[in-house]
Amino acid sequence: MTAKRQVHLAAHFPGVNNTTVWSDPAAGSHIDFASFVHLAATAEAAKFDFIFLAEGLRLREHGGRIYDLDVVGRPDTFTVLAALAAVTEHLGLAGTINSTFNEPYEVARQFASLDHLSAGRAAWNVVTSWDAFTGENFRRGSYLEQSLRYERAREFLQTVRELWDSWDDGAVVADQDGGVFVSDGDVGSFEHRGPQFEIAGRFNVPRSPQGQPVIFQAGDSDEGREFAASAADAIFSRHGTLAAGQAFYTDVKSRLARYGRSPEELKILPAATFVLGDTAADAEERADAVRRQQVSGQTAIAFLEQVWNRDLSTYDPDGPLPEVDPLTDAEARTKGRAGVPRDPVSTAREWRAIAEAGHLSIRELIIHVTARQSFVGSPAQVAEQIDHYVQSEAADGFILVPHITPGGLDDFARTVVPLLQERGVFRTDYTGTTLRDHLDLPPARRGRIGALTGAV
Amino acid sequence: MPTSTFLHLAVALEGAGWHPTAWREPEARPSELFSAAYWTDLVGQADAASLDFVTIEDGLGLQSDRAEGPDDRLDRVRGRLDAVLVAARVAPLTAGVGLVPTATTTHPEPFHVSKSIATLDFVSQGRAGWRAQISARAVEAAHFGRRTLPTFRPGAVQDDPAIRQVVADLFEESADFIEVVRRLWDSWEDDAEIRDAPTGRFVDREKLHYIDFDGRWFSVRGPSITPRPPQGQPVVAVLAHGAPAYELAARSADVVFVTPHDAGSAARIVAEVRAHEAAVGRREPLKVFADLLVHLDRDAPSAAGRRERLDERYGRTWISDAETFVGTPAGLADRLAEWHEAGVEGFRLRPATLPRDLQAITGQLVPELRRRGLFRDGYEQATLRGHLGLGRPANRYAIA
Numbered sequence: 033m034t035a036k037r038q039v040h041l042a043a044h045f046p047g048v049n050n051t052t053v054w055s056d057p058a059a060g061s062h063i064d065f066a067s068f069v070h071l072a073a074t075a076e077a078a079k080f081d082f083i084f085l086a087e088g089l090r091l092r093e094h095g096g097r098i099y100d101l102d103v104v105g106r107p108d109t110f111t112v113l114a115a116l117a118a119v120t121e122h123l124g125l126a127g128t129i130n131s132t133f134n135e136p137y138e139v140a141r142q143f144a145s146l147d148h149l150s151a152g153r154a155a156w157n158v159v160t161s162w163d164a165f166t167g168e169n170f171r172r173g174s175y176l177e178q179s180l181r182y183e184r185a186r187e188f189l190q191t192v193r194e195l196w197d198s199w200d201d202g203a204v205v206a207d208q209d210g211g212v213f214v215s216d217g218d219v220g221s222f223e224h225r226g227p228q229f230e231i232a233g234r235f236n237v238p239r240s241p242q243g244q245p246v247i248f249q250a251g252d253s254d255e256g257r258e259f260a261a262s263a264a265d266a267i268f269s270r271h272g273t274l275a276a277g278q279a280f281y282t283d284v285k286s287r288l289a290r291y292g293r294s295p296e297e298l299k300i301l302p303a304a305t306f307v308l309g310d311t312a313a314d315a316e317e318r319a320d321a322v323r324r325q326q327v328s329g330q331t332a333i334a335f336l337e338q339v340w341n342r343d344l345s346t347y348d349p350d351g352p353l354p355e356v357d358p359l360t361d362a363e364a365r366t367k368g369r370a371g372v373p374r375d376p377v378s379t380a381r382e383w384r385a386i387a388e389a390g391h392l393s394i395r396e397l398i399i400h401v402t403a404r405q406s407f408v409g410s411p412a413q414v415a416e417q418i419d420h421y422v423q424s425e426a427a428d429g430f431i432l433v434p435h436i437t438p439g440g441l442d443d444f445a446r447t448v449v450p451l452l453q454e455r456g457v458f459r460t461d462y463t464g465t466t467l468r469d470h471l472d473l474p475p476a477r478r479g480r481i482g483a484l485t486g487a488v
Numbered sequence: 489m490p491t492s493t494f495l496h497l498a499v500a501l502e503g504a505g506w507h508p509t510a511w512r513e514p515e516a517r518p519s520e521l522f523s524a525a526y527w528t529d530l531v532g533q534a535d536a537a538s539l540d541f542v543t544i545e546d547g548l549g550l551q552s553d554r555a556e557g558p559d560d561r562l563d564r565v566r567g568r569l570d571a572v573l574v575a576a577r578v579a580p581l582t583a584g585v586g587l588v589p590t591a592t593t594t595h596p597e598p599f600h601v602s603k604s605i606a607t608l609d610f611v612s613q614g615r616a617g618w619r620a621q622i623s624a625r626a627v628e629a630a631h632f633g634r635r636t637l638p639t640f641r642p643g644a645v646q647d648d649p650a651i652r653q654v655v656a657d658l659f660e661e662s663a664d665f666i667e668v669v670r671r672l673w674d675s676w677e678d679d680a681e682i683r684d685a686p687t688g689r690f691v692d693r694e695k696l697h698y699i700d701f702d703g704r705w706f707s708v709r710g711p712s713i714t715p716r717p718p719q720g721q722p723v724v725a726v727l728a729h730g731a732p733a734y735e736l737a738a739r740s741a742d743v744v745f746v747t748p749h750d751a752g753s754a755a756r757i758v759a760e761v762r763a764h765e766a767a768v769g770r771r772e773p774l775k776v777f778a779d780l781l782v783h784l785d786r787d788a789p790s791a792a793g794r795r796e797r798l799d800e801r802y803g804r805t806w807i808s809d810a811e812t813f814v815g816t817p818a819g820l821a822d823r824l825a826e827w828h829e830a831g832v833e834g835f836r837l838r839p840a841t842l843p844r845d846l847q848a849i850t851g852q853l854v855p856e857l858r859r860r861g862l863f864r865d866g867y868e869q870a871t872l873r874g875h876l877g878l879g880r881p882a883n884r885y886a887i888a
Contacts (some may be wrong), residue, residue, distance in 0.1 A: 055685040063681075063715055065580070065611040088713035089599075091696065098693040098711075105681065105691070105715050108600070111607035114576035117524065137548065137631040138596060145570035148522045149577045168709035169599045171634075204567065206511070206518035211801070213511060213518060217560030220550055220567070231633040234550035234558050238522055238567045330688050 039422045039457045040299060040429025040471060041449075042126070043075040044084045046437050048092070050402065051305065052103045053325040053435045060438050062103055065115060070438035072116050075123055078445035079459050081470040082124025082155060083116065084268075084431055085109045089133060090166045092368040094334055095343065099366075101331050110142050117150035124467035126155035126248060131188035132162055132181060133170040136229060139188075140195035143245045144237040152241030152466035157248035157268055160185045165367040182255055187228040189247065189263055197478045198222045199239040243476035246467050251284075261287035265473050266299040268431060273405060277302060277426030299428040299471055306407040306414060306432060308443055319408045322435055323399045332398040338366045339376050339383070349395040353380075353387050404433075414444075415451035422457065494864050495824060495857070496834030496876060498588075498777060499534050499849060501527075502545040503565040505841035506781055506808060508553070509801035511565050513841045522569055524577050530846060531578040534585045537850035538866045540875040541586025543619055543725070543836065546571035548592055549628040555642050557627040572604050579612035586872030588617035588725055593665035594658055595623060595632045601665075602672040602712055609717035614871035617723035620666055620741070622658040659732040664703040666724055666740040671699035673721055674883045675711035697885040719873050720880045727779070729809060731764075738764035742878060743775045743834075749811045751830045754778055758831040775876055777834040778827055779810035780820075783841075784848035788815045798840065810838060817852035825862060834876075 045068060046052045053059060061067050072083050088106045092099040109127040116125055125146065129139055139156075147154035160181035164174030176184060198220045205215045223232040249264035251257045260267045261284060271280040277300075285295045307322055309315025327335070329349030337344050340358040342365070347354060358376035373379040387397045407414045421427050434440025452458035464470060504511035504518050511518040520526040527544075534542045551566055552559045571589035579587060587608060591601050601618070609616035623629070626639040637654065644651045680695035699710035725743040728734045737744035744761060748754035758776050765773060783798075785791035791814045799805050813820055824835055837853075839845030857863035869875055 054683055054690055059683075063610060065613075069580075090709075091711055091713060098691070098696050100689045100691045100693050103690055104696075105676070105713060107610055107714055108603040108607040110573060111576045111604050111611065114573040115579055115611040118528075118577055118580040133597065134600075135595070135632050135634070141548075141570050142573060145573045148569055149524045149573060151524070168707070170597050170708075171706040173707065199567075204519065204522070206521075208512045208514075208516070208518065211512060211563045213564060214562055214566050217562055229633055231631055233627050233631045236547070236550045236566075236568050237570075240522075328688050 036455070036457050037422050037425075037428075038459070038472070039418060039452055040301060041078075041080045041458065042082045042084050042124070042301065042429070042431040043071055043080055043441055044303060044431050044433040045071055045086075046103075046434055046440065047086055047106060048102050050102055050326045050331060051433050051435055052437060053322060054103055054437075055325065056436055058436050058439055062437055063105060063107055065112070067438035068112055068116055069119050071434075071441060072120050072123055074439075074441045074445050076120050078441075078449045079462060080123060081429070082126045082153070082467055084126040084157070085112060085128065087128040087130060087159070089130065089161055090169050090368045092366070093165075094337065094366050099334070101328070101334060110146065113154070114146055114149055117146070117153065120153075122153075122462040122465070122470070124153045124155055124246070124470060125150055126157060126246070126467075128157040128159050130159050130161045131185040132160055132176055133166065134188075136188055136191040136195060136224075137231065137235070140192040140235065141237050143192070144196060144240045147240035147242050147245050148237070152468070154240070154242065155246035155248055155266075155467055157250065158185055158189055158264075159250065163367075182259065184228045186259060186263070187226050191224045191226070191229050191231070193244060194222055194224055195235045196239065196244045198235040199237075201239050201243070204238050242466050242468050243478075246471065246473065257284050258287060260284065261293070261298065262291050264298060265468075266301055266471065269300055269302045269427075271302055274421060274424060274426050277421065278424060281425050281427065296472060297474060299473070301429050301431050302405055302427050304405045304407060304430040304432055305435060306444060308409070308411055308414060308447065310410060312409045312413060315408045315410060315413075319406065323403070326435065327395060327399045327402065329395055332395040335398045335402065336394055338369070339373055339379050341365050341376060347394060350393045353384050353394055353397060411447035411451055415448050415455065418448075419452065419455055419457050493861060495828045495832075495862055496540045496775065496777065497854070497857075497863060498541045498543060498586075498834065498836040499539060499846060500543045500545070500779070500836050500838040501530055501842070502838070503568070503842075505845065506838045507798045507802070507806055507840040508564055509798050510841040512801060513798075513844065515844045516841060517843070518565065521565065522567065527569075527574050528578050528581055530843060531582055531585060531587070533843070533846055533850045535582040537854045538864070539585055539850070539854075540834065541588050541615075541617060541723075541872055543588045544571040544574050544590060546590040546592075547628070548595060548623055548631060549625055556639050557625070572608060575616070576608055576611055579608065579615070582612075582615075584615070584867035584870070584875075586615045586617055586723065586875060587612055588619055588723065588872075590619040590621055592623045593620050593662040595628070595634070598665045598668040598706065599672065599708055599712075602669040603714040605669070605722050606673055606712065606714045606717040609719055609722050614718035614873070616717065616719065617725060617743075617872055618669075619725045619727065619745075620662055621727065622655075622662050624655055624658055656732055659736050661705045663736055663740050664701070664705060668699065668701050668706070668708050670721060670724075671701060671884070672708070672710055672712040673717055674885055675699050676715040677883050677886045678716050678720075681715060695886075716883065719871050720883065721873075723872050723876065723878070728761075734761055734764045735768065737761070737774055738768045738770050741774060743777060743876070745777050745779050745836050747779050747810045748827070748832070751826050754827045754832050755830040775833050775878075776831070777836045778832045779836045779838060780823070781808040781810045781812045781838045781840060782820060782845055782849070783812070783814040784817055784820065784845050784853070786816065788819065791815050795840070808838070817848055817856050820853055821856045821860060821862070824857070825860065828862070
């Protein structure tokens with residue numbers, strides 16, 4: 033009998049994008065280290081693969097003013113992950129770090145150091161940034177054309193891997209009697225000449241326990257999927273529904289062979305939220321309440337303004353959508369937020385159609401269109417759903433985002449995880465020590481990424 | 489005159505110790521230099537002895553015996569972990585000791601350094617600091633490819649006006665960098681987060697401030713993404729050997745590490761620092777710490793013998809930029825007392841070998857200083873600013 037496919041689970045520290053219900057009495061700080069310790073401890077006790085932190089580069093603005101209706105503020109990703117390494121033993125430590133307002137030498141040092149300091153638990157979610165708004169906080173300002181951001185990301189990742197590879201595994205000999213600390217006088221030697229980076233010299237961090245930290249990428253476009261297939265270990269994806277998930281899964285996994293990689297070498301992990309209840313009906317009711325807390329009337333108007341790109345403050349959130357069309361030639365009203373639709377006019381039409389069909393107000397419509405993959409039900413139902421998705425090859429697991437900080441994962445850990453363990457699809461204890469072990473990834477490969485197609 | 493009878497004590501942590509051949513000492517742990525356990529042990533010892541803080545060295549290039557670039561030697565410690573992350577890694581496992589990693593101001597982004605140190609302050613509950621250093625090495629600039637620097641030997645700074653200008657510019661950039669970092673630390677007022685459910689506002693945007701810094705090397709808009717740190721302003725330190733660095737310290741730092749070679753030069757350096765403070769209109773005086781490289785043992789001949797062994801392996805007498813003390817903890821206590829009288833408020837001791845010289849500092853020097861009434865018994869304050877007698881500063885953007 034074939035063993036069932038194993039589920040991978042991760043905990044995403046909640047934050048922006050209207051995930052967090054900060055007005056709940058149980059809601060705690062998004063800055064205090066104690067909150068991160070709580071979530072990490074819960075995740076590790078529940079044998080999760082890793083904890084995941086996002087990144088911030090500039091506070092969001094809306095209508096020319098700092099956006100204040102959502103969680104604002106976060107600590108530095110690398111620094112929190114390094115501190116969490118001190119209070120965890122097995123839990124992977126994954127962080128989003130952008131490839132635009134950073135340089136490879138520093139980022140390579142930081143991830144290699146995190147990997148050393150955590151005995152092999154570091155992971156990097158590679159993202160891009162590009163706009164002038166964010167650039168105002170950094171040395172070069174807006175220097176990168178939007179169309180080049182993926183190219184820079186690919187070359188950035190390639191360069192970082194070259195730096196990680198610049199030390200042999202056994203280079204630190206530390207032979208006190210023989211007087212040999214490093215085996216090779218040329219240790220750390222590197223040279224990279226490319227369109228984005230022309231750097232050379234000596235990398236100053238020895239090869240870390242995982243060789244190369246685990247690489248995440250959130251690729252959705254064709255280009256993104258190809259990049260992930262050539263270079264990533266896991267995709268932090270958006271496709272949570274069963275059919276969409278299966279389609280994405282099949283497509284991405286089919287791209288691996290041309291890089292000499294097997295399906296297990298790239299894990300697909302959608303983000304997902306969850307709401308637990310005693311019964312399905314109870315859970316649905318709670319889920320509705322959570323959505324209403326996440327999307328207030330004011331928030332709904334703000335969301336609408338992102339698409340319409342005009343002041344809609346006179347509109348009633350409990351009333352119908354605007355008849356007017358979005359403004360397409362004015363400056364963007366919302367800044368510092370990814371995921372604004374590329375074709376606002378057709379989005380507006382789609383939304384009007386959805387609202388009409390369902391008799392939805394502005395607020396109800398926004399709640400509908402901003403819904404993410406969510407597991408809603410009793411613990412048994414949620415366990416069954418998660419198991420089903422993984423067995424049906426719609427995902428290899430999920431990155432769970434609680435809506436309450438920091439205790440929002442507690443009930444899930446207590447009631448759902450044991451059921452997954454009983455089903456034989458989730459570990460009852462860690463068997464390996466590194467994040468690569470937990471994710472069932474092969475050892476890191478040295479050498480050029482995308483080697484078989486020659487593409488970088 | 490020192491402001492209190494107590495002197496301040498810090499330890500500078502570097503690899504297996506500051507001496508280039510320290511890694512070959514019997515008690516050294518050279519195979520563990522890249523492990524969390526090694527750093528946790530060292531900083532834990534400093535914490536248990538209630539030292540004011542530890543500094544952690546770092547750089548953006550490979551260590552070398554040559555100033556100009558790599559040396560391809562096999563017999564030296566090579567490789568370093570990122571110091572801010574080492575500090576963060578040990579923070580949850582320590583209680584009182586200040587954590588002062590080194591971070592460079594020449595290539596990194598001030599926005600990233602600001603939030604890193606602010607976050608270190610959060611994860612350590614108010615014990616963060618930062619030693620700001622420049623990177624003048626051409627080989628390190630080549631690791632970034634964003635600017636070129638001339639290759640020069642150390643002596644050239646005095647001889648060559650062009651090189652002197654390059655270095656002056658690096659210090660000027662450092663001053664700008666520290667200014668940006670400080671403004672970003674203040675860019676959130678302490679009570680900016682309001683969580684006002686009736687109006688749906690998580691923050692009061694009137695209490696978030698754009699810093700609008702515009703300078704030669706960068707412009708930074710702000711606000712920070714990270715709220716005001718627990719200390720308000722984490723402690724900024726600068727290592728200074730001469731005028732450009734004294735001026736940087738006077739303009740931008742809270743603590744300056746200096747390298748006198750006797751009590752007389754200690755007094756002269758303190759006077760020079762004060763003169764720079766006056767010249768830039770600084771109100772609150774810098775805390776002046778003297779750096780000392782220490783070889784400590786139970787008696788002077790043993791200490792001298794150990795130093796000799798280290799130098800023999802090195803091939804000649806190894807000279808540091810700091811004065812070297814070779815002797816007993818009691819003898820060192822005499823030296824510290826003498827320099828303290830000369831106006832030096834604190835000492836940053838550089839252990840020649842680790843962990844042995846650190847153990848001598850924490851296990852013997854500290855008790856000796858306490859017996860003489862020169863060092864406090866335990867921690868009296870909870871933050872690094874507190875240990876240094878610095879109050880919590882008001883936010884420059886908050887209207888009183």
